[in-house]
Amino acid sequence: MAKEYSMEQIASQVRRDIVRMVTNAASGHPGGSMSSTDIMTWLYFKELDAAPENWQRSGRNIDMFFLSAGHMTPVFYSVLSRRGYFPVEELSTFRLFGTRLQGHPCIEKGLPGIHQAAGSLGQGLSVALGAAMAKKLDGDSHRVFCLIGDGESEEGQIWEAAMSAAHQKADNLVAITDWNHKQIDGDTEDVAGLGNLEEKWKAFGWEVIVAEGHCFKSIENAFSQARAKGDKGRPVMILFKTEMGHGVDFMAGTHKWHGKNPSQEQCDQAMAQLEETLGDF
Amino acid sequence: MKEYINSGNKDTRSGFGAGLAELGRTNPKVVALTADLKGSLKMDDFAAEHPERFFECGIAEANMIGMAAGLAIDGYIPFAGTFANFATARVYDQIRQSVCYSRTNVKIAASHAGITLGEDGATHQTLEDIGMMRMLPGMTVICPCDYNQTKAATIAAASYDGAVYLRFGRPSVPNFTDPEEKFIIGKAIRLEEGDNVSIFATGHLVWEAIEATRILEQKGISVDLFNIATIKPLDVKAIVDSARKTGKVICAEEHMIAGGLGEAVAGVLAGSGCPAKMKFIAIDDVFGQSGKPAQLMKAYGLDAGHIVEAALSL
Numbered sequence: 001m002a003k004e005y006s007m008e009q010i011a012s013q014v015r016r017d018i019v020r021m022v023t024n025a026a027s028g029h030p031g032g033s034m035s036s037t038d039i040m041t042w043l044y045f046k047e048l049d050a051a052p053e054n055w056q057r058s059g060r061n062i063d064m065f066f067l068s069a070g071h072m073t074p075v076f077y078s079v080l081s082r083r084g085y086f087p088v089e090e091l092s093t094f095r096l097f098g099t100r101l102q103g104h105p106c107i108e109k110g111l112p113g114i115h116q117a118a119g120s121l122g123q124g125l126s127v128a129l130g131a132a133m134a135k136k137l138d139g140d141s142h143r144v145f146c147l148i149g150d151g152e153s154e155e156g157q158i159w160e161a162a163m164s165a166a167h168q169k170a171d172n173l174v175a176i177t178d179w180n181h182k183q184i185d186g187d188t189e190d191v192a193g194l195g196n197l198e199e200k201w202k203a204f205g206w207e208v209i210v211a212e213g214h215c216f217k218s219i220e221n222a223f224s225q226a227r228a229k230g231d232k233g234r235p236v237m238i239l240f241k242t243e244m245g246h247g248v249d250f251m252a253g254t255h256k257w258h259g260k261n262p263s264q265e266q267c268d269q270a271m272a273q274l275e276e277t278l279g280d281f
Numbered sequence: 282m283k284e285y286i287n288s289g290n291k292d293t294r295s296g297f298g299a300g301l302a303e304l305g306r307t308n309p310k311v312v313a314l315t316a317d318l319k320g321s322l323k324m325d326d327f328a329a330e331h332p333e334r335f336f337e338c339g340i341a342e343a344n345m346i347g348m349a350a351g352l353a354i355d356g357y358i359p360f361a362g363t364f365a366n367f368a369t370a371r372v373y374d375q376i377r378q379s380v381c382y383s384r385t386n387v388k389i390a391a392s393h394a395g396i397t398l399g400e401d402g403a404t405h406q407t408l409e410d411i412g413m414m415r416m417l418p419g420m421t422v423i424c425p426c427d428y429n430q431t432k433a434a435t436i437a438a439a440s441y442d443g444a445v446y447l448r449f450g451r452p453s454v455p456n457f458t459d460p461e462e463k464f465i466i467g468k469a470i471r472l473e474e475g476d477n478v479s480i481f482a483t484g485h486l487v488w489e490a491i492e493a494t495r496i497l498e499q500k501g502i503s504v505d506l507f508n509i510a511t512i513k514p515l516d517v518k519a520i521v522d523s524a525r526k527t528g529k530v531i532c533a534e535e536h537m538i539a540g541g542l543g544e545a546v547a548g549v550l551a552g553s554g555c556p557a558k559m560k561f562i563a564i565d566d567v568f569g570q571s572g573k574p575a576q577l578m579k580a581y582g583l584d585a586g587h588i589v590e591a592a593l594s595l
Binding site: 057058059060106107108115116117118119120122123124125126127128129130131132133134135137138156157160161163164167168 | 312333334336338339341343344345346347348349350351352353354355356357359374375377378379382383384385
């Protein structure tokens with residue numbers, strides 16, 4: 001599948017999935033899912049050494065991915081299913097009673113691809129750090145990735161983990177920030193004064209890479225830099241500049257679509273802007 | 282009544298340290314984490330013998346719990362240790378989501394629990410932790426009574442697949458349980474068999490309950506006495522059978538009435554159609570204060586004398 005379709009084509013299908021999933025469920029979080037779509041597509045189709053057939057929750061002998069910003073399940077589930085972790089048809093059950101595709105990722109339902117529950121923000125990076133330490137104890141050279149939101153970075157635990165990861169020399173840990181400058185109540189600067197993330201992560205002792213999150217050349221380059229900077233005693237943070245709701249004109253660039261579902265009419269409008277490539281669920 | 286021999290006062294936290302050290306030598310999957318309280322939690326031996334398996338997390342408890350969960354995903358058995366207040370209230374959401382809801386095999390090692398923390402006062406005297414931990418699906422709650430039992434419980438926790446909350450304390454207290462006795466999670470330990478009143482005690486209150494039983498026996502009251510070292514899951518059969526026999530129940534613990542062992546027992550008895558007259562030896566909706574442990578236990582009604590008084594009033 002990965003060979004037949006370009007990254008752009010897969011990402012377009014993933015964005016269709018996201019909009020259709022939240023429309024179908026009449027709830028969910030499309031905004032951050034669409035800002036991180038291109039990063040997640042690259043990660044799962046190009047970067048991670050974690051083929052579905054090798055996947056296990058323990059993460060032994062594979063790369064591990066932790067979604068810390070647990071509300072971004074639409075993009076996470078879409079990419080997992082498109083990569084073959086579970087049937088694409090299951091996306092139609094998102095957030096419905098009895099589904100494995102819970103509103104936020106969980107372990108209880110046994111969905112392949114999920115290492116850890118998330119939803120209450122700020123916890124995933126610490127868990128990823130623990131998993132990275134476990135890999136060091138195991139002598140496993142695979143890496144641990146963790147996606148956090150820029151709004152999520154207002155949580156104190158993120159900075160506890162930041163300090164600890166540098167102290168523990170977790171150079172097998174790659175964190176990714178979906179830097180879309182938006183959160184539920186508005187712009188991150190207006191809500192909380194998030195400030196200069198690049199300097200903050202550098203000050204905490206991390207290798208920091210800044211890249212464009214909607215350009216696959218830039219994404220490729222960022223992950224290749226991360227690979228080069230890894231294994232040198234410091235954890236790596238990639239700050240991807242993104243746009244909330246990217247890919248659909250009326251959803252892009254505003255916090256208003258953080259956690260709102262489109263009407264059927266708006267969904268149809270969005271579908272007209274996103275090419276169907278791999279086939280809708 | 283049996284004779285209970287105190288082999289010498291010891292703190293229960295040292296029982297944890299000894300158990301952890303033994304686990305370090307026998308189980309390569311056991312790892313330990315602390316938030317700047319290695320010495321207070323008596324983790325020094327483990328840390329010195331296995332530096333690669335020991336993680337000093339600094340004063341950042343939320344991150345410590347998350348790291349422990351991450352280590353557990355891969356199959357390690359992490360013991361995350363700090364004071365009981367910082368091991369529960371401060372990180373409740375982390376334990377709820379990253380440990381219990383995620384079904385990670387994390388052991389929370391909580392020291393300095395209860396009012397016997399003493400001089401530090403109310404900020405550190407956790408009296409709500411049993412309630413908080415009991416409420417979490419999948420959490421096992423263990424509150425051993427002395428050094429030997431804490432060591433055995435620590436070793437048992439490592440063999441159990443699932444989240445465990447291990448509660449122990451700061452002061453030196455009588456050490457009287459059999460050092461060879463294996464700890465069985467979920468089993469109430471019968472100390473005395475009697476017909477007139479049931480006493481279910483946990484933690485530091487077990488020794489006080491033994492003292493109380495001796496006094497009550499002299500007054501012609503026979504006590505069905507249990508050490509409830511596992512508060513969740515409760516040994517429902519032992520508790521219901523005893524209460525059915527005596528019809529009078531006293532629960533003794535170093536905790537708030539709200540959420541504690543007593544409420545758990547009351548719930549079990551109500552649900553089993555086995556009503557009994559009950560008295561709670563526990564703290565009634567107030568914060569603690571600075572003082573010597575024994576002084577505080579007496580002042581807040583958590584000693585043998587108060588248990589006797591409660592039994593006589595039932």
